[in-house]
Amino acid sequence: MQHLSLEPGALEVSDLAGMRRFFETTLGLRVLVASDTGVTLELGGGENTQVLMLLASHTPTPPRTLNLEVDAASFPALRRRLEDCGHECGFVQSWEGDNSTSRQCAFRVVLCRMPEGHWLRLTAIDPARCASSTREAVSYTHLRAHETDSY
Numbered sequence: 001m002q003h004l005s006l007e008p009g010a011l012e013v014s015d016l017a018g019m020r021r022f023f024e025t026t027l028g029l030r031v032l033v034a035s036d037t038g039v040t041l042e043l044g045g046g047e048n049t050q051v052l053m054l055l056a057s058h059t060p061t062p063p064r065t066l067n068l069e070v071d072a073a074s075f076p077a078l079r080r081r082l083e084d085c086g087h088e089c090g091f092v093q094s095w096e097g098d099n100s101t102s103r104q105c106a107f108r109v110v111l112c113r114m115p116e117g118h119w120l121r122l123t124a125i126d127p128a129r130c131a132s133s134t135r136e137a138v139s140y141t142h143l144r145a146h147e148t149d150s151y
Helices: 016-026 075-083 140-148
Strands: 002-004 010-013 030-034 038-043 050-056 065-070 092-096 107-113 119-125
Touching: 010 016, 016 030, 016 038, 016 050, 075 092, 075 107, 075 119
Parallel strands: 010 050, 065 119
Antiparallel strands: 002 065, 030 038, 038 050, 092 107, 107 119
């Protein structure tokens, strides 16, 4: 369903139970392994399973941004879950790229402040809104360029 994109593959957190609850309940991620010092969550399934590790930390860590790419069909439900997460998400903003005249550039993004001040950027490319009928993969760097207007 979803996979980690670039950064980071692990987050150090002060409230391991609270962050675990956020990822399990809000995003529906499955716990693969859990202990008092860490939790490993499954990002997607199949033969190329990737994981996110939450590591217990006794010292505060600077906020990090976790980038998750999801398929276009999964995006609306996950966006609603983030918008509905209440006090756990202190800030949620979503936006969409316009129907694109270039290939693979119609995107959807939700930015959410997670517990402990970390950020989640949920992103989906929407092939149905792209000009080309060719379905080629788009890189995360390409998407970030559109997001930041830095071509």
